[in-house]
Amino acid sequence: MAGKRVLTPQDEDFPRWYQDILNKAELAENGPVRGTMVIRPYGFALWERMQAEVDQRIKAAGADNAYFPLFIPEGYLSRESDHVEGFSPELAVVTQGGGRELAEPVVVRPTSETIINAYFSKWVQSHRDLPLLINQWANVVRWEMRPRIFLRTTEFLWQEGHTAHTTRQEARDYAARILREVYRDFMEAVLAIPVLVGYKTEAERFPGAINSMCLEAMMRDGKALQMGTSHELGQSFATMFDISYLDADGNQSLVWQTSWGVSSRMVGGLIMAHGDDRGLVVPPRLAPVQAVVVAVRDAEGVADACHRLAGELAAAGIRTKVDDRTGTGFGRRTTEWELKGVPIRVEIGPRDIEQGKAALAVRAGGDTEAVGLSEVPARVASLLDGIQQRIFDDATAWRDSRIADASTPAEVREATATGFARIPWAELGPEGEADLAADAVTVRCLQRPDGSLPQSGDEADLVAVCGRSY
RNA sequence: CGGGCUGUGGCGCAGUUUGGUCAGCGCACCUGCUUUGGGAGCAGGGGGUCGCCGGUUCAAAUCCGGCCAGCCCGACCA
Numbered sequence: 001m002a003g004k005r006v007l008t009p010q011d012e013d014f015p016r017w018y019q020d021i022l023n024k025a026e027l028a029e030n031g032p033v034r035g036t037m038v039i040r041p042y043g044f045a046l047w048e049r050m051q052a053e054v055d056q057r058i059k060a061a062g063a064d065n066a067y068f069p070l071f072i073p074e075g076y077l078s079r080e081s082d083h084v085e086g087f088s089p090e091l092a093v094v095t096q097g098g099g100r101e102l103a104e105p106v107v108v109r110p111t112s113e114t115i116i117n118a119y120f121s122k123w124v125q126s127h128r129d130l131p132l133l134i135n136q137w138a139n140v141v142r143w144e145m146r147p148r149i150f151l152r153t154t155e156f157l158w159q160e161g162h163t164a165h166t167t168r169q170e171a172r173d174y175a176a177r178i179l180r181e182v183y184r185d186f187m188e189a190v191l192a193i194p195v196l197v198g199y200k201t202e203a204e205r206f207p208g209a210i211n212s213m214c215l216e217a218m219m220r221d222g223k224a225l226q227m228g229t230s231h232e233l234g235q236s237f238a239t240m241f242d243i244s245y246l247d248a249d250g251n252q253s254l255v256w257q258t259s260w261g262v263s264s265r266m267v268g269g270l271i272m273a274h275g276d277d278r279g280l281v282v283p284p285r286l287a288p289v290q291a292v293v294v295a296v297r298d299a300e301g302v303a304d305a306c307h308r309l310a311g312e313l314a315a316a317g318i319r320t321k322v323d324d325r326t327g328t329g330f331g332r333r334t335t336e337w338e339l340k341g342v343p344i345r346v347e348i349g350p351r352d353i354e355q356g357k358a359a360l361a362v363r364a365g366g367d368t369e370a371v372g373l374s375e376v377p378a379r380v381a382s383l384l385d386g387i388q389q390r391i392f393d394d395a396t397a398w399r400d401s402r403i404a405d406a407s408t409p410a411e412v413r414e415a416t417a418t419g420f421a422r423i424p425w426a427e428l429g430p431e432g433e434a435d436l437a438a439d440a441v442t443v444r445c446l447q448r449p450d451g452s453l454p455q456s457g458d459e460a461d462l463v464a465v466c467g468r469s470y
Numbered sequence: 471c472g473g474g475c476u477g478u479g480g481c482g483c484a485g486u487u488u489g490g491u492c493a494g495c496g497c498a499c500c501u502g503c504u505u506u507g508g509g510a511g512c513a514g515g516g517g518g519u520c521g522c523c524g525g526u527u528c529a530a531a532u533c534c535g536g537c538c539a540g541c542c543c544g545a546c547c548a
Contacts, residue, residue, distance in 0.1 A: 005509095006509070023481080034539090034540085086546095086547095089546070090546070090547075111548090140548085142546095142547070142548085144546080144547065145471095145545080145546065145547085146542095146543095146544095146546090146547095151548090152547065152548080156548070158548065160548095206548095214548095225548095226547090226548065227548085228548075229548070261548065262548075263548045264548085265548050266548090296506075296507055297505095297506045297507075298506080326506070327506090328506085329505080329506050329508090329509075329510055330506050330507060330508070331506080331507085331508040331509050331510075332506095332508085332509045332510085333506095333508095333509090334507090334508050334509080335508070335509045336509085338508090347507075349506095349507060350507095351507070352507095359507080440544085470547095
């Protein structure tokens, strides 16, 4: 009745472990078209929580939500040469509609810079129209060669922000602000995933950008996952789409732009940053279910006590669920909630009722304790705070133990077998970067020696953080 | 697109070398009873034109030809 293996252990086969979690925690599965995914209710609940938290921060940063079309005239893409070069291999193109050949094929958006900027061009006439700060939640399609659920799918869900400013400095500051106040804050405070911030090298830059900033996280197998990006687009799109305005002195000027996004890939990051051999570990601030009240077995008063307690927990602002499926064995249900990473289980059985207590079990760490029924809501609330911090601290300690300093490409190769390597960018350079690429090792980001975000990619003393990535 | 491999109930697989008695196993699912404090036990049961098309043969999951799909490793990427 005990100890049966639920998942392939991470150490044995990490990709297999990931697949097992997707299935057993009922997160997502493949769609019928290669590279597409069906996101199941629990997986989607995680995404909805992410959306809510990110959306709130985006609005606090002053951007408004809008929605632009899924279909983009093919001609729009080719207006920005780097952009079209970067994306054309992975475009899905519609050539027929209504039973006949289309005069001009339309592409399914791989990202919306082109169509959004076509409208920015109409909306921006005066310096009084700036800054223009727009965000949209959407699905996009990129025909990926090697899809993996959540991490790299042909269709994925994301938010993309697009802004226009009067000066380069203002645009840069806003892109950096989004990186820090929206993305980094969300990832560290809510997802409990520590991230490294920095600049992309020219080789890794977004097609059409003059500067790409990013957030990189380490997964439990030591590989890197790019969790989000924020780009300075300069004036290339402004030029191509003629986004110009009259400034206060009556001169015609071009805007400076940014774009930035995070996607459903973060669900994959959440799984791989915190998950263990028992399943998912969801940090409390994200968790769709923060506490599940489990009826141990069907006995006098158990179901009533569970529902009463769940009501009190909900009233205390805790996202709560009751599991009174006593027809299913207790062990199985416990395992299920563990697989789904619910932060706290509140277990109530006849023994607990007798003693006027409930058993609290914490997913991260596995601690258990008995708490008087009336004290449960307060105790759960305080435990949740501690759990959130603990998950973040554990992830940070884990990551830091797998980052090594290197001074030669050979040392970088060695260190990236198990984690990240830091090497002076002046030492590595674009030549060293190209060399490492042969072994699938890439520069994840350039940052200052103290880990902070540079003001420009040309600063002396920048450090290249290298790793294998998803 | 280059290199390696696989297609058999929902999932994971055995069977293919040596054609027949092979359509099977584990998990999952359904019913009943006993269970329930870490994936329960027993009994009974449902579900598969063996990727598709064609060929050889008395007989094809098995042999032959063609096609299709998927997986893994590389170039691309949120």
